Amino acid sequence: MHKVFSVPDPLRKTPTHYCPGCGHGIAHRLVAEVIQDLGIRGKTIAVAPVGCAVVAYDYWKFDCSEAPHGRALAVATAIKRMQPEKIVFTYQGDGDLAAIGTNETIHAANRGENLSVVFINNAIYGMTGGQLAPTTLLGQKTSTSAAGRDKKLHGYPLKISEMLALLPGVCYLERVSLHNPGEVLKAKSAIRRAFQNQLEGLGFSLVEVLSPCPTYWGLSPREALDWIRDVMQKEFPLGRIK
Amino acid sequence: MAKVVIDRDKCKGCFLCVSFCPKGIIKKSARLNKKGLNFVEVDPKGSCAGCLQCAVICPDCCIEIYK
Ligand SMILES: Cc1ncc(C[n+]2csc(CCOP(=O)(O)OP(=O)(O)O)c2C)c(N)n1
Ligand code: SF4
Ligand code: SF4
Ligand code: SF4
Ligand SMILES: [Mg+2]
Numbered sequence: 001m002h003k004v005f006s007v008p009d010p011l012r013k014t015p016t017h018y019c020p021g022c023g024h025g026i027a028h029r030l031v032a033e034v035i036q037d038l039g040i041r042g043k044t045i046a047v048a049p050v051g052c053a054v055v056a057y058d059y060w061k062f063d064c065s066e067a068p069h070g071r072a073l074a075v076a077t078a079i080k081r082m083q084p085e086k087i088v089f090t091y092q093g094d095g096d097l098a099a100i101g102t103n104e105t106i107h108a109a110n111r112g113e114n115l116s117v118v119f120i121n122n123a124i125y126g127m128t129g130g131q132l133a134p135t136t137l138l139g140q141k142t143s144t145s146a147a148g149r150d151k152k153l154h155g156y157p158l159k160i161s162e163m164l165a166l167l168p169g170v171c172y173l174e175r176v177s178l179h180n181p182g183e184v185l186k187a188k189s190a191i192r193r194a195f196q197n198q199l200e201g202l203g204f205s206l207v208e209v210l211s212p213c214p215t216y217w218g219l220s221p222r223e224a225l226d227w228i229r230d231v232m233q234k235e236f237p238l239g240r241i242k
Numbered sequence: 243m244a245k246v247v248i249d250r251d252k253c254k255g256c257f258l259c260v261s262f263c264p265k266g267i268i269k270k271s272a273r274l275n276k277k278g279l280n281f282v283e284v285d286p287k288g289s290c291a292g293c294l295q296c297a298v299i300c301p302d303c304c305i306e307i308y309k
Contacts, residue, residue: 025303
């Protein structure tokens with residue numbers, strides 16, 4: 001018998017602090033698998049966000065930096081420009097990338113920085129206690145929208161990936177999901193492509209990952225995946241955006 | 243037949259693997275792991291299809307598969 005599935009080398013075997021059923025754990029593994037498959041572990045530098053994934057550097061076995069909340073793409077820009085031979089990526093939540101960091105996101109994309117972005121959209125601020133995020137769905141209850149998101153009060157779910165598609169510096173945008181094993185495999189292919197584009201010098205690539213936060217959605221882990229399948233992906237359609 | 247090995251102390255008892263296994267051979271254990279959580283175990287009498295679905299969905303990378 002030989003091993004056909006195990007922890008990829010770039011992922012530490014230490015247990016994570018994530019809640020049971022949290023999508024961050026799956027996404028961390030996918031990134032590690034892609035880095036292993038592409039053989040780029042020795043030259044990859046990650047920039048971790050502020051959010052539940054703030055200590056991603058404790059879980060990955062390659063070089064990582066940390067950025068102030070929302071500034072991951074500014075930090076990544078500096079690293080990549082100083083060391084263009086390195087493979088540099090950011091890993092950011094919706095609060096990080098599409099609220100406090102909207103400015104950095106748009107300008108890094110518009111400059112066409114040769115970077116890869118893994119954007120974890122869980123429609124919530126997980127780390128701080130389940131507050132409304134720019135990507136929270138209309139009607140979704142959060143700790144700061146107890147009666148559900150109201151378009152008159154909070155505006156509409158922000159489709160930052162579709163907005164970025166307008167920028168000529170952006171080479172690749174795809175929205176994927178973690179709601180079943182088949183979708184997880186598609187998510188891995190998209191992340192691989194975002195890294196491959198950087199290896200080929202093609203410019204800014206971003207993969208938006210619809211990811212469960214069972215804790216602040218108030219659902220069991222399986223119900224959270226089914227909510228992505230039945231509700232969330234209607235607002236955030238899967239597939240290639242650019 | 244494939245063989246599934248689950249790291250019970252890393253398992254957080256999310257039961258996603260249980261819900262996706264097409265053979266229904268992963269079960270919640272009545273015992274608790276070091277974290278005090280109900281881990282999951284494979285029914286030793288079950289026959290694993292080696293489809294990898296449990297391992298692919300596990301958020302905590304607790305599952306190893308041998309073929
Ligand atoms: C400058 C600054 N403002 C606010 C915060 C508080 N804060 C920490 S994480 C976070 C939002 C996290 O949400 P998200 O980026 O979606 O990550 P998730 O936890 O959902 O993965 C906020 C507002 C902070 N740490 N720094
Ligand atoms: S709060 Fe949500 S995003 Fe944060 S670790 Fe828990 S499930 Fe994951
Ligand atoms: S590999 Fe497939 S059949 Fe075997 S335990 Fe996992 S999900 Fe079940
Ligand atoms: S998916 Fe992983 S963490 Fe969840 S119950 Fe199965 S083995 Fe445990
Ligand atoms: Mg979030």
